[in-house]
Amino acid sequence: MQILFGVFAIFVIAIALLWVLVPAFYGLPPVSSRKERIRRALELANPQAGETLYDLGSGHGRVLVVAAKDFGLNAVGIEAGPVQCAVSWANAFRNGVRSQVRIEAGDFYKSNLRDADIVFAYLTSDHGNRLQEKLSRELKPGARVVTVSFDLTGWNAAFFDREQLVYLYKK
Numbered sequence: 001m002q003i004l005f006g007v008f009a010i011f012v013i014a015i016a017l018l019w020v021l022v023p024a025f026y027g028l029p030p031v032s033s034r035k036e037r038i039r040r041a042l043e044l045a046n047p048q049a050g051e052t053l054y055d056l057g058s059g060h061g062r063v064l065v066v067a068a069k070d071f072g073l074n075a076v077g078i079e080a081g082p083v084q085c086a087v088s089w090a091n092a093f094r095n096g097v098r099s100q101v102r103i104e105a106g107d108f109y110k111s112n113l114r115d116a117d118i119v120f121a122y123l124t125s126d127h128g129n130r131l132q133e134k135l136s137r138e139l140k141p142g143a144r145v146v147t148v149s150f151d152l153t154g155w156n157a158a159f160f161d162r163e164q165l166v167y168l169y170k171k
């Protein structure tokens with residue numbers, strides 16, 4: 001019995017460490033955007049049903065669920081944290097949008113974004129330059145980018161929502 005308890009405790013500690021340490025390694029806390037902010041960001045991007053949204057660093061999948069459930073989008077989340085990926089999968093399943101949501105485990109800088117109609121990113125200004133270059137290279141004309149709490153300094157924002165700190169860009 002004690003051995004079982006010990007194994008269970010080690011398992012829980014390992015999950016907790018992975019949950020916090022992987023995002024920290026990538027320089028970000030595993031914090032989800034508020035739903036109100038997600039809705040505002042997606043409204044600004046003028047989504048059309050059936051379009052594809054990418055969330056770069058998709059955390060627990062809250063953006064993916066709102067995009068699929070409330071806006072009828074196909075949603076792709078790219079996330080480095082394995083615990084966050086598992087939670088996202090469970091969230092999509094629980095909300096009945098599993099068929100519209102795809103979760104890729106890994107570094108979003110290694111994925112190609114050519115299929116994205118809308119890109120959502122809640123990161124930090126450290127990502128500005130590198131992300132900007134990638135988006136310029138890979139996004140198709142007409143794609144929209146919404147960033148939360150940081151801007152793409154080399155691009156002109158089409159709109160800035162001061163209250164929600166959301167920037168809208170158009171390629």
Ligand SMILES: C[S@@+](CC[C@H](N)C(=O)[O-])C[C@H]1O[C@@H](n2cnc3c(N)ncnc32)[C@H](O)[C@@H]1O
Pocket residue numbers: 022023024026027028029030031032033055056057058059060061062063078079080081084106107108109121122123
């Ligand atoms: C602040 S959270 C945002 C979560 C989600 N997008 C939201 O708005 O609710 C940022 C997430 O990005 C992930 N992340 C940071 N850099 C990444 C990278 N290069 N590749 C994949 N995931 C990354 C972190 O693990 C963390 O879960």
